[in-house]
Amino acid sequence: MQILDRTVVNRAKQAYSSRRVPLDEIKTLISEKRRPKSGDLVLARVVKLGSHQRIELPSGRRAMMNPGDEIIVAYGDRYAPDQYEAYVPGDLGPCHLVAAGGVAARAKSWHDRMGGPTEIEPIGLLGCARHEPLNIGDFALKHVPGPMPDAVFAVFGTSMNAGKTITAATLVKGFTDAGYRVGAAKITGTAAGGDPWLMRDYGAAEVVDFTDAGFPSTFNIDPETILDSTDNLLRALGSRGCSIAVIEIADGLYQAETAALAATEELRSILTGTFFAAGDAMGAVSGAADLARMGHRVVGISGALTRSPLACREAAKASGFPVFCLDELTNPEAVADWAALAGGRFETAAGQ
Incomplete structure (x- = not known):
């Protein structure tokens, strides 16, 4: 675990998937051996571009990526017959960007028109001040009382x-x-x-x-x-x-x-x-x-x-x-x- 330099967070491209997480909540980088969970935030480096060459920012803009860029995405499984079948890996080793909205996983199969996934290298899980991994579930909409729409x-x-x-x-x-x-x-x-x-x-x-x-x-x-x-x-x-x-x-x-x-x-x-x-x-x-x-x-x-x-x-x-x-x-x-x-x-x- 290390205290994260704010410039690292600020220059990384934050994906739509992590949009509910305020950047100032990110305090630490957890790079020791961990088994990531669905929803865990990860700072990753783009290694090789594949079918996803842009990442969707919280603003909606699709930002071009280049090898070496650092991105903030969330681990998650994916089911998409027209794109990727992918699963959260059991470690922080190399994996893939399997959705432009910012989902990291290891692709198991894909539609033949996709041409292969973009390869990324996790640098570490992003953590809070208590050195615990941040998960987008931590920032989910709280329980809402009251009626549904009619x-x-x-x-x-x-x-x-x-x-x-x-x-x-x-x-x-x-x-x-x-x-x-x-x-x-x-x-x-x-x-x-x-x-x-x-x-x-x-x-x-x-x-x-x-x-x-x-x-x-x-x-x-x-x-x-x-x-x-x-x-x-x-x-x-x-x-x-x-x-x-x-x-x-x-x-x-x-x-x-x-x-x-x-x-x-x-x-x-x-x-x-x-x-x-x-x-x-x-x-x-x-x-x-x-x-x-x-x-x-x-x-x-x-x-x-x-x-x-x-x-x-x-x-x-x-x-x-x-x-x-x-x-x-x-x-x-x-x-x-x-x-x-x-x-x-x-x-x-x-x-x-």
């Missing part, structure tokens, strides 16, 4: 890149345009700022994600823990005056945590309605049917397949559920119908 809509999907985020963001816009104060939450996934900022761009008054709950990634996090964090994130939105919340659940229904969450009564009981995003008709039909069998109130299908009118007609005919293109997700009549699913428990901000 209506909560979820967006599930077939996989990465199925159109979940744009579906969720467009729903945010539809409800916002109708006069509601809308909050957005991404409750699972891998640390990245792009989705929360998109929600802001589409009108969300408040945005939270699982990093606010202290997770760099939710892969291999117990579903009950995720449910507890979801409850708190939604109460945070409710406490900030949001009457409607739109939540996004990462990856597809075959991903372990997503499958477990979708099947729980605890999640279903807080949802007013569920949308399903897919890239093709067969995936849309299968996924929407699975959610319906689990007891979800499936409102409709959307996502990347809506780029094709033929795919939309196939999905609607085979599933029996309506398919909504993006512009239809902001249709005032449809938005009013969806809001009515909450039982008329609230009014628009304009009507209050």
Whole structure:
């Protein structure tokens, strides 16, 4: 352990994953043999650039990296069929940057378009004045008392890149345009700022994600823990005056945590309605049917397949559920119908 020179901290590129950790809390560098845990902050040196050549800063800017640069990231597992499968290593030896949002792990496998991960060399865990490792969980959102939003809509999907985020963001816009104060939450996934900022761009008054709950990634996090964090994130939105919340659940229904969450009564009981995003008709039909069998109130299908009118007609005919293109997700009549699913428990901000 050594006292850390402030200039070292200040010149390092701090990643989005560590955004809740004030830099002045970092006091020491712990370089002796340790087994890192998910969420532990690490100061690492870039050794060789791979598929991730930029790191996402807390501000949202994607800063270019060069070999020799020092970065502040968090250890975490990653599950991303279109990118990396990776796990927190058992030591502080060389590993990889497996997400631009700042996740350190050892990559086990990756999609063939990725070309290989960026190699990093941990210099040491970042610690507090008591010489204990700092973990982003130490800075998680505290328990929030009070009610949740009156209506909560979820967006599930077939996989990465199925159109979940744009579906969720467009729903945010539809409800916002109708006069509601809308909050957005991404409750699972891998640390990245792009989705929360998109929600802001589409009108969300408040945005939270699982990093606010202290997770760099939710892969291999117990579903009950995720449910507890979801409850708190939604109460945070409710406490900030949001009457409607739109939540996004990462990856597809075959991903372990997503499958477990979708099947729980605890999640279903807080949802007013569920949308399903897919890239093709067969995936849309299968996924929407699975959610319906689990007891979800499936409102409709959307996502990347809506780029094709033929795919939309196939999905609607085979599933029996309506398919909504993006512009239809902001249709005032449809938005009013969806809001009515909450039982008329609230009014628009304009009507209050």
